[in-house]
Amino acid sequence: MLVAIEGGDGAGKATAAAEVAAQLVAAGRSATVLSFPRYAETLGGHVLGEYLGGRLPHIASPRAAAVLYALDRMESAGAIANAAANHDVVVFDRYIASNMAYQAAQEDPGGSDALMRWIGRLEIDQFGLPLPDLNVYLDTPADIARGLILRKRKRSYTDDPLDAYEADDGLQRRVRERYEAMVAEGLLGHWARVPTVVDGALRPPREIAAAIVGAIDRAA
Structure with missing residues (x-):
């Protein structure tokens, strides 16, 4: 079973993913965590680290950035x-939903829905990535998420306290709106909303x- 933990920056995705795997193992099931982007393992991940760390000489368009995130998963x-x-x-x-939410949040409002669907087709239909059996949206209020972002541990790809996405409050608000739209429309399959x-x-x-484990059991 493939379970995607999703949400904006500061929602606690990494902590939740690790704890979910630990609870599943404690219950007698084998589980593992894969975190994206894979900055040290793929070409796409390496370039994304350079981009988010502000070390690239170019500003990536939402579609170009989407291809890099999708490439990281294809690899x-x-x-x-x-x-x-x-x-x-x-x-x-x-x-996959993370790519859709973040890139659509940087697109003109009139094209954001079309871009989300384009990214879904790119990752699933063209790159052949499997759909998750369950998407979990960690619903975290923006003001609380902001405080949690500031408490994050140092990332491998930047020495700054915030990367390019985390530093943009407006982007974080729009990302939340895009996730809400995906949950409402059921994009990428089944969703479970978990308030944090x-x-x-x-x-x-x-x-x-x-x-989350309860949602996994219900979706199994």
Whole structure:
């Protein structure tokens, strides 16, 4: 089963993915995590690290950036297949929906829906990547997500506290809108919405992961 953990920056995707895998293993199922982009493993991932770290001399258009993110996953097709062959559940920390949300958020409003569908066709139909069995949207209010972004550990691809996407508050708001649209329309298949904040307080990672595991069980 392929499970994609999705959401804007600061939503806690990496923490949730690791905790979900740990809970699945504790329950007797084999599980592993694949995180995208794979900055050190693929050409696409390396170029993305240079781009997000501000070290490229060009500004990438949304479509050009989308191709780089899709390339990173296309180069990872073998790793995805191997993980799926050897585990009951493969948990993705970001997957195809992330590319759709972030690039559409940088497109003119009139073309954002068309761009999301173009990216879906690129990754699935042309690059042959498998659809996830379940997409999980970590629903995190923008103001809380911003604080969590600032608390992130140092990334391998930049020495700055925020990368190019994280530093853009407007982009983060539009990304959230794009995810909401994907969930509402059921793009890329089945979605489960998991709130990460209740009554103004962050839910513990174990509680968030337990909600995701419950969604996995219902989708299985």
